[in-house]
Amino acid sequence: MTCKEFLAQLDDLIDGSIPADTRAQLEEHLHHCEHCEVVFNTTRKTIQIYRSNELFDLPDNLRDRLHSAIMARCKKVS
Amino acid sequence: MTTIQSTADETEQHPDLALVARARTGDVSAYDTLVRKYERQIFRIAQHITQNREDAEDVAQDSFLKAYEKLDQFQGNSKFYTWLVRISVNESLMRLRKRHTGRMVSIDEDMETEEGSVPRDLADWAPNPEQNYTQTELGEILEKTIKGLPPGFKVVFELRDVQGLSTEDTAEALGLSVPAVKSRLLRARLQLRDRLSRYFHKDQRNKLLKHSFKGRAASEDK
Numbered sequence: 001m002t003c004k005e006f007l008a009q010l011d012d013l014i015d016g017s018i019p020a021d022t023r024a025q026l027e028e029h030l031h032h033c034e035h036c037e038v039v040f041n042t043t044r045k046t047i048q049i050y051r052s053n054e055l056f057d058l059p060d061n062l063r064d065r066l067h068s069a070i071m072a073r074c075k076k077v078s
Numbered sequence: 079m080t081t082i083q084s085t086a087d088e089t090e091q092h093p094d095l096a097l098v099a100r101a102r103t104g105d106v107s108a109y110d111t112l113v114r115k116y117e118r119q120i121f122r123i124a125q126h127i128t129q130n131r132e133d134a135e136d137v138a139q140d141s142f143l144k145a146y147e148k149l150d151q152f153q154g155n156s157k158f159y160t161w162l163v164r165i166s167v168n169e170s171l172m173r174l175r176k177r178h179t180g181r182m183v184s185i186d187e188d189m190e191t192e193e194g195s196v197p198r199d200l201a202d203w204a205p206n207p208e209q210n211y212t213q214t215e216l217g218e219i220l221e222k223t224i225k226g227l228p229p230g231f232k233v234v235f236e237l238r239d240v241q242g243l244s245t246e247d248t249a250e251a252l253g254l255s256v257p258a259v260k261s262r263l264l265r266a267r268l269q270l271r272d273r274l275s276r277y278f279h280k281d282q283r284n285k286l287l288k289h290s291f292k293g294r295a296a297s298e299d300k
Contacts, residue, residue: 007196011260011263014267039200042203046271046274049208050239051239053208053213053217057118057122058117058118058121066135067117069139070139070143071110074143077143077146078146
């Protein structure tokens with residue numbers, strides 16, 4: 001397996017959406033290719049960091065204000 | 079066709095549908111529950127696209143109002159949330175067009191760039207590199223890093239990887255094909271990874287960046 005072939009299936013490997021035999025081939029490539037191992041590990045870490053640090057979260061007071069504004073407009077048209 | 083069947087079953091049983099049905103009959107409290115459930119996610123999507131807090135608040139308001147007015151048009155063969163995301167993405171793009179007159183922005187524009195198709199920075203990261211930064215610093219890094227991505231990449235990443243939608247639901251919400259979502263997701267992940275590598279290298283560079291990341295990141299982003 002080449003690095004390009006590995007990369008084409010990187011997302012499926014990360015998402016776990018591949019058959020066992022394909023997974024075994026990809027993992028075999030990882031054992032021998034340091035570059036792909038770094039890309040795989042750091043891409044997975046990238047996702048994990050973004051998932052555990054949600055951006056643009058609304059503080060409670062702003063969320064309440066937004067919620068009230070939305071509902072006030074909806075009530076006007078109902 | 080097991081997958082399609084199970085998706086249909088999930089849709090039939092989705093609790094949002096009962097709330098939508100009640101809201102259609104004029105039960106505003108049912109719609110209130112739906113707004114409460116999804117307002118933060120819709121705000122985040124709008125903020126990703128408009129890159130402006132005020133615009134994102136306006137978009138969130140307009141999107142929920144539009145969805146409320148159009149509840150009768152909601153078919154129920156898609157999830158309520160994917161339908162809502164589609165409305166909010168369109169509202170966000172309209173807001174961008176108003177702000178940047180003459181600059182057309184589309185979520186499905188062809189972005190055949192080389193960037194992101196091949197990883198460039200292959201240096202390994204420190205273990206748990208995020209721990210080298212305060213929460214505020216990390217937030218700034220993550221915002222700065224994702225800000226430079228095309229809107230279509232950012233929203234696909236947000237929906238798939240942060241909010242956990244399936245590829246199929248993401249495709250439906252954005253009006254994209256499944257292969258287009260997959261292609262954008264891979265590129266978004268690799269571009270974010272490349273950009274974060276500037277901060278998270280295993281070597282001591284991240285310590286230097288920790289003290290001066292604002293200035294350096296600004297120049298590296300160019």
